[in-house]
Structure formats: structure tokens, C-alpha cells
Amino acid sequence: MKRTVYRELDLSPGFLLVLGLLGLIAAAGLGAAWYMEHYGHIVTGMNNQVVWGLPHVFAIFLIVAASGALNVASLASVFNRTMYKPMARLSGLLAISLLAGGLAVLVLDLGRPDRLIVAMTHFNFKSIFAWNIFLYTGFFVIVAAYLFTQMGRGFGRFIRPAGWVAFVWRLALTTGTGSIFGWLVAREAYDAAIMAPLFIAMSLSFGLAVFILFTGRSCALSGREFGQDLLLRLGRLLGLFIAAVLYFTAVQHLTALYAAEHHDIESFILFGDSIYTTLFWTGQVLIGGVVPLILVTLPTHGVSRVAIKLACALVIVGGFVQVYVIVIGGQVYPLALFPGMEVRSSFQDGVIAGYQPSLPEFLLGIGGVALALAIAAIGMKSLRFLPESLADEAVDPQRVPRTGAVT
Amino acid sequence: MTTRRQFLRDSGAFTATLASGATLIAFAEAQAEDGNKSRKVRWGMLIDVANCPEGCSTCVSACSNENGWGDTGNPLTDAQWIRKVAVTDPQSKLRRSLPVMCQHCAEPPCVDVCPTGASFKRADGIVLVDKHICIGCRYCMMACPYKARSFIHEPLQNQKPHAPRGKGTVESCTLCVHRVDGGRLPACVEACAAAGHNAMLFGDLNDPETEISKRVAQHPVRKIRADLGIDPGVSYENL
Ligand code: SF4
Ligand code: SF4
Numbered sequence: 014m015k016r017t018v019y020r021e022l023d024l025s026p027g028f029l030l031v032l033g034l035l036g037l038i039a040a041a042g043l044g045a046a047w048y049m050e051h052y053g054h055i056v057t058g059m060n061n062q063v064v065w066g067l068p069h070v071f072a073i074f075l076i077v078a079a080s081g082a083l084n085v086a087s088l089a090s091v092f093n094r095t096m097y098k099p100m101a102r103l104s105g106l107l108a109i110s111l112l113a114g115g116l117a118v119l120v121l122d123l124g125r126p127d128r129l130i131v132a133m134t135h136f137n138f139k140s141i142f143a144w145n146i147f148l149y150t151g152f153f154v155i156v157a158a159y160l161f162t163q164m165g166r167g168f169g170r171f172i173r174p175a176g177w178v179a180f181v182w183r184l185a186l187t188t189g190t191g192s193i194f195g196w197l198v199a200r201e202a203y204d205a206a207i208m209a210p211l212f213i214a215m216s217l218s219f220g221l222a223v224f225i226l227f228t229g230r231s232c233a234l235s236g237r238e239f240g241q242d243l244l245l246r247l248g249r250l251l252g253l254f255i256a257a258v259l260y261f262t263a264v265q266h267l268t269a270l271y272a273a274e275h276h277d278i279e280s281f282i283l284f285g286d287s288i289y290t291t292l293f294w295t296g297q298v299l300i301g302g303v304v305p306l307i308l309v310t311l312p313t314h315g316v317s318r319v320a321i322k323l324a325c326a327l328v329i330v331g332g333f334v335q336v337y338v339i340v341i342g343g344q345v346y347p348l349a350l351f352p353g354m355e356v357r358s359s360f361q362d363g364v365i366a367g368y369q370p371s372l373p374e375f376l377l378g379i380g381g382v383a384l385a386l387a388i389a390a391i392g393m394k395s396l397r398f399l400p401e402s403l404a405d406e407a408v409d410p411q412r413v414p415r416t417g418a419v420t
Numbered sequence: 421m422t423t424r425r426q427f428l429r430d431s432g433a434f435t436a437t438l439a440s441g442a443t444l445i446a447f448a449e450a451q452a453e454d455g456n457k458s459r460k461v462r463w464g465m466l467i468d469v470a471n472c473p474e475g476c477s478t479c480v481s482a483c484s485n486e487n488g489w490g491d492t493g494n495p496l497t498d499a500q501w502i503r504k505v506a507v508t509d510p511q512s513k514l515r516r517s518l519p520v521m522c523q524h525c526a527e528p529p530c531v532d533v534c535p536t537g538a539s540f541k542r543a544d545g546i547v548l549v550d551k552h553i554c555i556g557c558r559y560c561m562m563a564c565p566y567k568a569r570s571f572i573h574e575p576l577q578n579q580k581p582h583a584p585r586g587k588g589t590v591e592s593c594t595l596c597v598h599r600v601d602g603g604r605l606p607a608c609v610e611a612c613a614a615a616g617h618n619a620m621l622f623g624d625l626n627d628p629e630t631e632i633s634k635r636v637a638q639h640p641v642r643k644i645r646a647d648l649g650i651d652p653g654v655s656y657e658n659l
Contacts, residue, residue: 053587055573060496064558064571124556124571124588131553135536142535142559198529198648199565348567350520350644355508358520360500360567367496 017099017407019397022235028394031234035387042380045373046121054124057374062366063344067337068122071378074219074336075115075385076149076190077212080183081220083108083156085247087183090159090176096243096409099400100228101176105160106392107227108183108220112152114385118378141192148186155179164397187216194339201278202343207268211261215332218254222328225251227389229322231399240405241318248321252309255328259302262335278346282338287365289342292334301331341368462526462545462653463595464625465609466632466641467518470658471619474517477504479620482611483521486596488580489570499570499585501593502608507659516659519608519620522547522568522593523644523652530560530569539590545625545653546595554589561590565645566652568592625653 022028049056059066086104089097097104120126136143159175162168191212194203225247232239266283269275282289305324311317345366350356356363393399400407480502484490489499502521508514524547530539531547538554541547549560549569561569569592572585579585582598596606604610609620623632635641641655 050588053574054571055494055497059571060573061498061500061561061570062496062567064561124558124590125554128553128555132536132555135538135553137531137534137537139532140535140559142533142557146535193559196533197562199563199645344562348565350505350566351507353510355510356505357508358503358505359495360503360505361496362503362505362520362567 018401019102019399020401021397022231022390022394022399024394025235027234028390032387032390032394035383035390038383039380039387042118042377042383043121045376045380046126049122049373049377050126056371058369058371059374060366060368062347062361063341063368065340065344066122066368067341067370067374068118068377068381070333070337070340071381072115072118072122073190073340074333075111075118075381077187077216077336078219078223078332079108079111079115079216080152080187080190081216081218082111082224083179083183084217084221084250085224086159087176087180090172091180096246099403099408102160102163102398103228103231103393104224105156105163105179106398107224107389109153109156109160110385110389110392111220111223112149113388114381114383116149117384118381121377141189141196145186145189145193148182148189152182152186155182183216184213187213194343199348200343201275201349202282202339202346204275205265205269207261207265211258211265214254214257214261215335218251218258218328219332221247221251221254222325222332226322226325226329227386228403231393232403235399237399238402238404238407240403240408242405243403243408244318244321248309248317248324251321251324251328252306255302255306255309255324258332258335259298259306262297262302274349274352277349278343281346281365282342287345289338289345292342293338296334297331297338299331300327301335305331344368460543460626461624462626463600464524464545464623464632464653464655465595465606466621466635466655466657468619468621468657469516469518471617472516472518473617474506474515476517476615476617478611478615478617479519479608480504482607483593486580486599486607487583487594488578488585489591492574494573497571497573499572499591501570501591518656518659520566520568520644521608521654522564522595523566523654524593524595525653526651527649529563529565529650533559533563535559542597546597546600547592548594548597549590549592551584551586551589551591556588556590558590564592565648565650 057066083104085097086101088094089101120129132146156179159179162171162175188209191209195206195208197203225244229239229244266279269279281287282293284290305327308320308324311320345368347361347363347365350362483502487501489501492498502519504517505520507516507518524545526545528541528547531541535557536553536555538550539547539560540550556571558571561571569590571590572587575587576585583594585591599606605622609622612618612620621632621635623630625633625636627633635657636655639657641657642659643652643655
């Protein structure tokens with residue numbers, strides 16, 4: 014088999030421009046965090062009812078996508094799909110970068126980000142949050158080691174075991190992230206075991222979508238080829254994951270509809286007249302699920318390249334909306350202090366809370382995205398992550414060139 | 421039962437002295453015995469909703485004065501350690517008004533989820549936030565079924581030395597731990613009695629001899645969201 018040749022990115026003006034732009038956005042995010050920290054969370058849209066706002070939506074999306082970005086590497090090392098091997102390094106790099114971006118947002122949104130060291134030295138082992146700190150740190154170490162087995166000389170025999178460990182770890186990581194919600198018995202919207210598998214499906218789908226777009230862009234910007242067949246294959250895989258997310262979303266809401274105590278919150282999200290119902294049906298289900306699913310399964314040759322990339326973009330948008338509906342929609346709904354009773358107080362008991370995301374929150378979140386992409390870009394510039402070519406012949410020399418429609 | 425309640429209401433002032441006197445003796449006992457580790461104290465509260473008039477918010481102002489939180493003109497972000505909640509039965513239109521604060525749960529979800537251990541339960545059942553290690557993640561606010569906790573959204577002025585607060589951290593009712601440790605009653609309980617309502621009773625739930633234990637044992641009391649199995653330390657009577 015032909016050896017894959019990897020090469021760093023050139024220090025082209027284009028690269029510098031992209032990096033400069035990302036740096037600027039990340040800096041704006043940092044500024045926003047400073048502003049929120051200085052004046053307090055009063056400058057955000059968050060309040061005592063909606064305690065996790067837009068930054069959490071960004072952070073959770075990035076963390077979930079991070080573990081999913083490792084898909085391609087897992088397919089290569091764990092499931093031995095040779096075709097994906099040349100992209101395994103990039104998949105690991107992107108996973109680390111996305112996680113770093115997500116965690117940065119999470120930490121900077123704390124009430125006391127200056128106490129990060131406290132979080133690192135005081136652990137309550139009953140807290141799933143504390144476990145997540147271990148899962149996240151472990152993820153960095155394991156994926157870094159896994160990358161090392163691939164990139165260092167003479168470690169080839171460790172690639173597979175390292176790939177396995179990374180694969181198992183990342184399932185644990187997503188389960189952990191989903192469980193943050195699943196454990197909240199008091200919040201009707203979250204109290205469900207389905208949260209963990211739902212989050213795994215979401216990670217597979219969002220992560221792969223980000224990976225496809227990211228790889229495509231990197232190849233295009235550095236003048237490298239990205240094979241048509243490869244893209245189509247990745248697209249079909251994405252279709253599978255989109256279907257899985259839709260399936261688990263259906264299970265999530267159907268089981269909740271049957272549980273009497275969750276009935277009210279379910280009708281609020283599914284059949285209400287709030288923004289969350291619109292976001293759910295239009296954003297999450299239609300734009301993030303049905304349309305991209307159709308796009309990746311459309312067997313039309315020629316337009317499919319665009320169709321798949323569009324599908325990826327829609328999955329990202331819809332996925333973001335999905336996290337928004339879960340995080341914010343679940344919080345605006347009042348806690349049931351006295352189920353079945355009408356409740357009123359000066360503390361917004363019994364009313365649907367309002368939440369208006371503010372500019373600093375958005376800047377912090379998007380800053381995290383920029384940070385993640387900048388880390389990945391710097392990685393590709395400094396080390397050999399990106400193959401010289403991802404053309405179909407390069408990734409799969411035995412391939413029979415296809416003609417006509419793709420199935 | 422009606423006659424007893426009637427009696428309590430009619431002789432409000434007298435009962436107040438008696439009740440707090442009895443509770444104070446209970447304090448001394450509890451502390452002495454705690455020293456011998458022979459019995460564990462569990463502080464709790466019993467609220468008689470029948471004695472809690474709708475328009476009254478004496479307990480709320482007392483807490484606000486005592487602990488230095490209050491209205492700064494931002495109702496959505498201002499802290500509320502205790503609030504009056506109006507509950508209406510949609511069928512019978514029967515209306516009740518009752519104070520809700522941290523319920524000092526025996527199995528507090530806020531403690532379970534806190535990553536740093538800042539949210540903790542003392543041996544005597546009082547649930548507190550250690551302001552020095554709270555990182556302001558708000559996970560405890562997500563976990564509390566009673567919306568008992570507030571996040572401090574703004575810089576603060578005029579803090580009370582016995583109730584330290586800090587921007588970027590989370591806080592809630594401390595059951596006036598600074599008073600209780602000195603053998604006094606929580607500010608809300610004292611104020612409610614002083615106003616002649618006597619709707620709040622404080623004491624050791626683990627000592628069968630305290631008035632609160634007797635009343636909890638002899639009267640039908642309710643705990644809010646008892647179905648969650650987290651065993652709140654606050655019970656409600658006549659709800
Ligand atoms: S009422 Fe809420 S804050 Fe208080 S102990 Fe229970 S869970 Fe914790
Ligand atoms: S906000 Fe503070 S007390 Fe609450 S869970 Fe986070 S660290 Fe613990």
C-alpha cells in the first residue's frame with residue numbers, strides 16, 4: 014500500500030489571514046469574559062431561573078462535537094477502515110481543539126473563573142461534574158498519546174490499542190456530559206436516562222459534520238485534494254448518525270409524553286407557542302435533521318459535493334439549536350413546587366421565564382469556536398497532520414473508479 | 421384540632437414565649453449531648469400555613485435585614501433567600517400563602533452535584549455554601565427542586581459580617597447558622613412570633629421531646645415535593 018505523506022501547512026498569506034481572523038474573534042471572546050467577570054452576570058441574559066445561558070450552549074456543543082470528531086480516527090484504528098487512516102491524525106487534532114475551545118468557554122462563564130485552581134484541587138466524588146473534569150483531562154492525555162503513536166517513529170504497533178482506549182474514553186466522556194442533565198431529578202425536562210445515548214448520537218453526528226467541513230476547508234485552502242468518493246462515503250456515514258439523533262430525539266420525547274409528570278414540559282416544548290417549539294420543529298428537526306438527511310441520501314452525482322457540505326452545515330446549525338432547546342428550553346419552564354397547583358411568587362415561581370441572550374455571551378461562545386479552530390490551524394501548521402492529498406486514489410489505491418450515479 | 425389551633429391563635433404572644441423558651445432549652449440539651457456524640461441534632465422547621473396570612477412578609481424582611489440581601493431593582497437577578505409563594509388549587513380555588521426557603525434536605529441534590537464540595541451539609545443538617553470554594557458553576561441551582569438558591573449577579577455593598585456574600589458565587593438560606601450556633605432562633609422565626617403569627621417553629625427534629633418533633637409526629641404535615649425522596653428539613657402544616 015502506498016504510504017501517506019503528511020505535510021505541514023505553508024505560511025501562506027491566506028493561512029495568516031484566517032489565523033488572524035480567528036485570533037481576533039477569540040480575543041473578542043476573552044474581552045467579553047472579562048466584561049462579564051468585572052460587572053457580574055447581570056450584563057448577560059442569565060438570571061436566577063435561567064442559570065446556564067448561551068455560553069453553556071456553545072460549550073456543550075463544542076464538547077459534544079469534540080468527542081464525535083474522533084469518529085474518523087476510531088473508524089481507522091478500531092474498526093480498521095483503511096480508507097480513513099490518512100485522516101486519523103487530523104481527527105485527533107480536531108477533537109482536542111474542539112474540547113479545548115469548549116472548556117475555555119465553560120470555565121470563563123463560571124462566576125469565579127479565577128478559582129479554576131480550586132476546581133482542580135477540591136473534588137466532590139459524588140458530583141458528575143467533578144467526574145467530567147477527569148474525563149476531559151483524560152481525553153486530552155489519551156488523544157495526545159494516540160496521536161503520538163501515529164506520528165512518532167516506531168510506535169505503529171501501539172496505534173490500535175491507543176485507538177481503542179481513546180474510543181472507549183470518548184464514549185465515557187459523552188455519557189458524562191449527557192449525564193450532567195440526566196441527573197437533575199428536579200428538572201422535568203432532563204430527568205431521563207435517555208440523555209446519555211442521545212448525547213452519544215449527537216456527538217457522532219455533530220462531530221462528523223464539523224470534521225467534514227473542517228477537512229474540506231483545510232484541503233481547499235492549502236490546495237490539496239479531497240476525493241469525491243471519500244466525501245460521499247463520509248456523507249453516507251453522516252446520514253446514519255443524523256438518523257440516530259432523530260431516533261433518540263423521538264424516543265426522548267415519546268417516553269416523556271407517556272410519563273405523567275413530564276407531560277406539561279413536553280407539551281410546552283412540542284406543542285407550545287413559545288420560541289422553543291419553533292426552534293425544536295424548524296431548527297432541530299427540520300433544518301438539523303430531515304433536510305440534511307435528504308441531502309446526503311440524494312443519489313445525484315455532481316451536485317452531491319455541495320449537497321453534502323450543505324448537509325454538514327445544516328447539521329451544525331440544527332445541532333446548535335438542539336443544544337439550545339435542551340439547555341435553555343429546559344430551564345425556562347418553571348419547577349413544579351406543587352404539581353397540579355397554580356403557583357405565584359416574587360421569584361418567578363410558576364411562570365415561564367424569559368431569556369434574551371446578550372452580546373457578551375455570544376462573543377464568549379463564538380470566541381471559543383474561534384479558539385478551537387485556531388488551535389487546530391496552528392497544529393496543522395506546526396506538525397504533520399494533514400496528508401498531501403486526500404484524493405480517492407491516495408486514500409484507497411485499490412479502488413475501482415466509479416462512473417455514473419453513486420449509490 | 422380546631423380548638424387547639426384556635427387556642428394557639430388566641431394566645432399567640434404567650435405561646436411565642438413558651439415556644440421559643442422551650443426551643444432554647446432544647447438547644448442547650450442538644451449541644452451538650454452532641455458533645456458526647458450520643459445523639460445527632462437535626463435542625464428543622466415546621467410552618468403552620470393556617471397561621472400564615474397572605475399579605476404578610478415579615479419573615480422575608482427579617483431575613484433580608486438579618487443577612488443583607490434584598491431588592492436592588494432587578495427582580496430577575498436579585499437574590500431571594502426566602503419568598504412567599506401563593507398556591508391556588510385550580511379546582512376549588514382554595515388559596516394558601518407560605519414561605520419557601522432552602523429546605524435543608526437530608527439528601528440534598530445541591531450537595532451531590534457540587535463539583536468542589538462548596539455546597540455542603542453540616543452534621544446538624546444545615547446546608548450551606550462555602551463561599552471560599554464556590555466557583556459559581558450554578559450546577560446546584562440546576563439541581564435544587566425548590567429554587568432555593570440565588571446567584572450573585574452584581575458587585576455587592578453593605579454586607580453583614582456574619583453573612584459573607586460574594587459576586588459570582590451562589591447563596592441560599594443558612595437557617596441563620598450564626599444565630600443557631602449561639603443558641604438563638606433564626607431571624608424569620610423570631611420575627612414571625614414577634615408579629616403574633618407564630619407560623620414558624622424551629623427546633624431539633626431528632627429529639628422526640630422538642631415541640632417541633634411532637635407536632636410533626638402528631639399532626640398531618642406535608643413536605644414540598646416529598647416524592648423526590650430527598651427528605652427536606654422543613655415541613656408544612658395545614659397546607
Ligand atoms: S432546598 Fe435546595 S439548596 Fe436547600 S438543601 Fe435542598 S436542594 Fe439544597
Ligand atoms: S455554584 Fe458553587 S456551590 Fe453551587 S455547585 Fe457550583 S461550586 Fe458548588
